[in-house]
Each structure stands twice: as structure tokens, then as C-alpha cells.
Amino acid sequence: MSILEIIVFLPLVAALAIGFGAPARFTALGASALTLIASLVLAIQFKTNVEGPFQFESSRTMLDIAEFPTLSLSFGLDGISLVMLLLSTIVMVAAVLVSPKEAELKRSPQLFYLSLLLIGGGAIGAFCSTDLFFLYAFHELALIPTFLMIGIFGRGENRVRTAWTITIYLGVGSLVLLVGLILAVIALGGTTFNIADLVALAKNPETGIAAKQQGGIFLLLLIGFGTLVSLFPFHSWAAPAYAEAPAPVAMLHAGVLKKFGLYGLIRVALPIVPAGFETYLNLVLVLLLGNIIYLGLVTIAQKQLDRMLGYSSVMHMGYVFLGIAAGNELGISGAVLLMFAHGISIALLFALCGWLQEKYGTLEFEKLGGIAKQVPRLGLLFGFAAFAAAGLPGFANFAAEIEIFIGAFKGAENGIGWIQWTTIIALWGVVISGVYMLRAYRSIFMGPIASKLEAPSDLTWATRLPLLLLLVALMAVGFIPELLNQFIRPAINGFFLIKAG
Amino acid sequence: MPVYYLEIIVVVLGLLMLMVDAFAKLDDKRSIASIGIIGLIVVFGLLFKVVPPESTEGVFWQFYSAGDQTALFFKGIAVLTTLIVLIMASDFSPIVVRQTADPEPGAHPQAGLGEFFALPMFACAGLMWMASANNLVSIFVSLETVTITFYILVAYLRRNVGSLEAGVKYLILGALSTGFLVYGFAWLFGITGSMQLSEIATALADPSINTTAAFFAFALILVAVAFKVGGAPFHFWIPDVYQGAPTPITAFLSVGSKAAGFIVFLRLVDPFLASAPLVGKVTTVLSVIAILTLLMGNLAAMPQKNFKRLLAYSSVAHAGFLIMALASSPDASAAGQSMSPTTVISFYLGAYLLMTLLAFLVMTTVRGQVAGEDLNAYKGLAKRSPFLAFTLLISMASLAGIPLTAGFFGKFFVFKLAAEQQNWTLLVVGLIGAAAGFYYYLKIAVSMFFESSDDDALAIPVRTTTRIAMIALTIAIIAVGINPGLILGLLP
16 A cells, blocks of 8 residues: 555544544544645655656556446545645644544534544545546545534534535536536546546547537536535535534635635646637636625625635635636646645634634624734734735735736736736735735724623633644745745646646 | 256245245244345355356247346346345334234234245245346246235235235236236237247347337337336336335335346347337437436425335436436447446446345334334434444435445446437436435435434344344445446446
8 A cells, every 4th residue: 555545545444443433533633643744754755856747656446347437546646736635634633633522522523523534535535536536536525524514513503504505516516527527538538537648638639629529528617616616606605604614624625625626627627628718718717706806895794704704715716716717837836826825724714713603602793802802812823814814925825826916917928818807807806805804803803802701711732733733834835835836836837737828 | 057046946945934934833933034034145145156058949048048147137136135125024023013913812923924024035036037038928927926926015014004005006006017018018029920039129120110010019018117117107106105015025126126127128128229210219218208207206205204205206216317328328339338228227226226225224223113214213313323324324325326335336327328328418307316316315314413312212223134234235335336346347
């Protein structure tokens, strides 16, 4: 077994062990910490100057018959999936750490930790798969655990309804995606599910998909992946689900799992149906402006922190789409970097939000105020996280957004096109996110103390540890984006670049 | 060992069980079921030992196909289903005893239980024969062997009105469909002059065939076969009969009878699909039936509040996916590139067996403690018996077609077939059906996980045999979900 296979299967085996009665929190913590360490080891061993798409490859053939594409349980990493793997393992450790202790959970702690591991493990499996089938299948592993987590452990009266909404929404989205993937595989000859082989087939003018056919397939993939990543107008499941999910689930889902849709677009849709992407580029531009501007304004209108964070996480997906739409090295690498940065920062915010909810019992802006005087450490951490999410320099989000904007403007020497106009409008999103983040900060932490409750004790070291882990990751990449860019760039150059920049 | 020995062994086993019931003085008649269970495990093992006959000359082989791989696969399905049905039947026996109670003084307290275990054996022999039937006569006789056994089994709980009602409905509608079948066979014989399926195929492929008459024969046969497998609009008996029949028999109907129905469906439709003058019309009719079945099954399942009824509609829905595969048969030119509908349907039924029987096993076990099969009966099951809740959740996930379970590959193959044939209408309807499935299969999870039980109910006891069967089925569902080759390897 290769290290990568161990990374993929460790959370799933741990989940199984918890099902059979292993101590829940201990096992979950151990498994997620081990996967984090192992993925850091892989990041150190990763060679940035190697030819060939994937490293640490392993493959087990599952089905090899003439009438069906070869199916193999194969894993491998390139720069992009390595970054996503790091994101998943970091957030998973933090999510397990901020989870309530067994005794504090009213209902089955086993189920809680088991589901958490399945959600995280599914995301890891999807990001590490080099087989299209398992890329899809691993992502679906999170569907039912999310349903159970929101329905059982969620907050608020509407949680069962919300659990249904997210499950049906994502279920339908992945069915559409499935059809798109099946059509793509059939159009490429239907001989393999291996992503590298499929891309090679697609790039060969003789075996590639006819331009006419590409449009339809791209549209299906866009709707499918777009639903999973809450692209406007398929976004309405996201904010309520994140608001009502328990904090660790919101962290994993908003931080990691949602990125699967973007990852899939970059990994599958862009290289396999580039012409379809070009055809619908303007549609993508309009939709991403819907995310950035329309949903940005919706975010400003929120009166509750959890909803606001939910909508802000939807809004920021627009930037990632912008980077992908730019279609050059800088844009796509910015997009990947933003996936990482946003994943970490939103996980941090949701963790803090969960803590606030637990201590103050409310997240309404009107009922909170002046908290910074009561819990200064929390205020400081929240400030960092909010600045990061708003894209202030020094945090990874800033580096990523800059790359995206510059990437999108790259073609401007030949005149300002649609994408440049989109960028100019999208830049206003930065102002919008500054507005809502600072407003939230002001009304919760500044001003007179509104809460009638006694001041709760501030963050302890144990609670600060996962938050600091996230913050360190965010600032390290913020100051030295090259930490991750060194992995991302060769991946795009060697393999996934759809047109020269 | 020649393949037809297997049917003989099963019949002898059934007779043996009847003899033991009649002559041995047993305190607990559930041991009769154990004879059947052990016997069927042996038969299942022997399935892998059969050798094809040296010569297929002679009258016998005109009624019985010479052990092709597909037939063997469906025999395996029949044996495995009966095996698990017998396990369920022993769990269910207290209810059978209560509802067949004999007021006669001096009667054995379990009088009437023995036949409840023996009859499925005869049905099993019939199902196995159906898998090998290659002649209109043998198809008809084997089908009736099974159906008549089912008439008895469905109405077995004679003190229960629901069971009797189900029996009457099944009898009347079943007889009607048999009429259609025989009439269709008569027309088919009239057109082609043969009872032999291979000769019928040759005759139908002749371009000078009277297409109107042949199509009429097809329509009559289709009505009968669609009735057997639960294809709309001939599915109306299914919810009532499934709900009224004793639960193990419902499972038997839903898996064994449906699988055997489909092998007959495949055998009978194949000559029509291979016939150039007829294939267009036949495919259109099949598509219409598939669309109706998918919509009826999936949409009607959504509001159901009784778990058994829900599974009844789910069984209709799955029939829809299977007919969808049949309606997407590739042309002869494309053969070899895509999977044949026979392979897809066989795989689907193999996966369907695993997940449906698992659901019924849990249902029977819960029924032992909680009256009725209402969804409310499953409230708080996750807390009461986490093991049962987990296995039922796996089974529902697989029925809904969530990846990494066997059920997903079934749907995946069907969708792929439809996409290859560019059968877009069917594909869209199939997607709507699958999406609806997410809802109604997860509804049970809401009862089990989100709601708490009324009182401090104790864990539901699970017998060791049942527990082993549940664990085996759960592992099989996930293993096939990761490696579909486990089932595909058994197919030609």
C-alpha cells in the first residue's frame, strides 16, 4: 500500500472502527492527525520539476472488460490535488478538534465522529483519485453523513427541512454531473476512466470530442459541478445548510467539500471540453457576477452571523470561477490558491461562529455587541479571520485574489474584452466583502456590550489550538504564496493549461 | 454434474421437508427451515460445479437450455433468494403461527408452519427451471409452477384479512395475465409454427413475416410479462399484494419472482428485438412502458407512509430501470462495444437481490417486536438497535443508487446504455426517477435517526443466522459497489 492509499483509507477505516465501538473522539483525532502528517510528508517529498502528470501513483484494476471502460481504484497527486489534499487534512484536524467532546453531545457521539470522518475522507478520496469514476464516487460518500449530521445535530427548528434541501439539491446536481461524465467518457471512446488518459484522448485532434458535442457536455458539467459549488443560480442550498449545520460540518463542507465542484471543473471540464467552455464562457461570466455582486449584496443584508458567513462563502466562489474563466496559468493558479485560502479562512470563521453560538446562544447582530471586551482573544482571532476573508494583504486570500485579477487582465493588451469588463465589475466585490465583514465585526465586537449574559471565559489553549493551526496556514501562504504556487504552477503548465496565456 | 440435477435436488429437499413435517415429532418446527437452509447452501455451492452436457440432442434439451451462464446466474439468484426467505420465514414464524391458529383441540401448537417452509422450495425449483426454459411450453409450465405456489403463500395467513385480500387479488389478476400469456403464445405459434425460442427467432427475422400479427402476439405477451415484473400500467396489484402478503413472501415475490420474470421477459423479447421488421415498434412500446413504470413507481413511492408499500413501489421503480435497459438495446452493429441489456439486467438484479433482501431482513426482524410496518415503527431505531439502523441505511443508500454501493452500478450501467443509444427521453425520465429515489429511500432514515422512540424501548433481538445474513449482504453491497467485477465475473 502506498502512503497515498493509506491517507485515503485511514479516515474511512477509522470511521468503521468507531462504528464497531472504538473511542470516538480519540480515534477520529488520531486518524485525522495521522493523515495530516502523512500529507505533509508527501508535500515535502513532492518533486516540482518532474515530467508527467501525477506522482505517488498507485492503481488497482477493478474491472477490465471490453464492453465497459477500464475501472481502477487509482490514486495520484499533482500540484493541484496536493494543495487540495493539504486543505482537506488541515481542515479535518481542526474540525475534529473543535467538535464537542463525547459527553457534551446529547445523541450518539459515535455517529457524529463517524460522519465527520466520512465527510472528510470522501473529500480526500475525491481529490486524490486519478480515476474519473472514483473521483465522482468518493465525493458522494459525504452525501448521507451530511444529511444525518444536519438533521440530528443541526441547530434550529428547520434543520430537518434543511437536511432535505441540501441532500436533494446535491443529489440532483450529482445526477446531472453523472450524465455529463458518462457522455464525456462515451464521446472519448468509452475505453477508460483514467483521467490522464482521457485528457490525452481529448487533446488529440483525432480522438477529441467534436466541438458541436462539447457544448452540451460542458453545460451538463457546469450545472452539475456548479450545483455542488453553489454557483449562482444553483446556490440556494448553501447558506441555510451552513447556518444550520453543526460547526465542524460547516467547516468541512464549506471549506473542503464544496471545492470539489471547482476542482472537478479544473480537472475534468477544462481539459476535456475546452471548446464547450469557450462557447459558454460568457454565460460563466454572467453567472459568476451573480455570485460576486448579487450574492454579495445578499450577504450585506443578512442579520445573523451564520447566514452571513454562509452567503459570503457562496459569494467568494465567484472569484474562483473568474480565475478559471481567465484560462491562463496565473488565473488558474490563483483560483487553486483561492480554493485553499478560502477553505481555511471560512473554516476558521465557522469555528469561531460555532463557539459564539455556544457561549452566547445567539448569532444575531442586534443581540450581540462589545464582545471584544469580554473575550479579547476571540475578538483578535475573529478580526484576523474576517480580514483574511475580506482579502487584506498578508493573508493567502489576498495573494490568490491578486493572481486572479491579474490573470484575468492578461489579455488586455489586445483590447478590453468581456472578461476584463467582468473583472472590473468583480473588483467591486472586494469592497462588498469589506463592508459586510467589517460591519459584522463592528456590531459583534465593538460598541456597548449588548448581551445580558455574564461574560463567558475566553478561549482556552485547547480551543485555540485548531484555530491557530488554521491561522498559521493562512498567514504562511499569505506571506509566501510560493509555498503552494510551486506545486500548482507545474501542474497547470504541464497538463491542464487550456490556452497559452 | 448436469445442471438439471439441481432442480431435482431442490424438489427432493422440499418433499423431504414435508415428510419431516408430517412424520417426525418436532417440538419446534423451525428446524424444518434449517433443513432447507442447509440444503440450499449446498445447492448454491453445487451451482459452481455443474458441467455442460456432452450432447444436446434429444427431446429434453428442447425444453431446457443446456446450462448457459445467464441461466446459471438466475438459478443462483433463485437459490440465494429462497435461502434468505427461509431465514426470514423462521424469524417470522411466531406471526405465522398466530395468524394460522387452529382451534382444533390437540393440534400441534405450530400446526401449519411446516408448509410455510416447504412451499418456497417448490417455488425455488420453479424459478430455477424458468431460468433454463427455452420453449414456450416449458416457460409456461415453469411460470405456472411458481405462480401457483405464490397464490398459496400470499394468502397463507388465513386469519388475516389483509393476507386473504392480497391472495384473492393476486389470484384473479394472475389468472388474467396467464390468459394473456397463453393467447400470445398461441398467436406466436400460429405465426412462426414453432414453440422453440430459437426457431421462433429465425421465423421472426424473416422479412416476409406478417408484422401485424407478430406485433399483436408481442403485445399480448408483453401484458402478461409486464404483469409479472411489475411494469406499468400492469403494476396495480403490486402495492396491495406486497402489503398483505407475509413479509418473507413479499421479499420472495419482490426478488425471486421479479428476477425470474425478467429472464423470461428477456428470452421472449429477444426474438422480437432481433427481428428487423419489428424492432422499431417493439423498442417504442418498451420505451413507453419504461417511462410509465419509472414515473408511476418513483412518484407513487414518494408519499407512502407504510414501509412495505414503499418498497412495493420501489420494486415497480426498479422494474422501470430494468425495462429502460431493455428498451435501450444496442443495434447488432454496436454489439461488443457496449454491454448487452442481458448483462446489465442480470447485474442489476444481482445487486437488487442484495439490497432488497437486506431491507426485508431488517423489516422482518423489526416486525417481531413492533406491530405493523408503518414508517413510525422505525422511529428511534438508530438508538434502539444501531446495527439494524446501519444495515437498513446501507440498503436504502444502495436502493437509492448512491455511489460505492452495488445499486449505483446497476443504475450507472443502465444510464450508460441509454446514453449510448442516445435515448434522451428515457434518460431524462430515469434521472427524475433516480432523484425521486433519494427522497423516498432517505425518508426511512429520518424515522430511524432524527426521531426518538416513544418509550425506552429495548434493543431488538437479532438471531445469529439472521445477523450473519445481514452482515454478509451488507459487505456484499459495499464490495460490489467498489468492484462490480464480483458480479459481472459470474456473467458470460
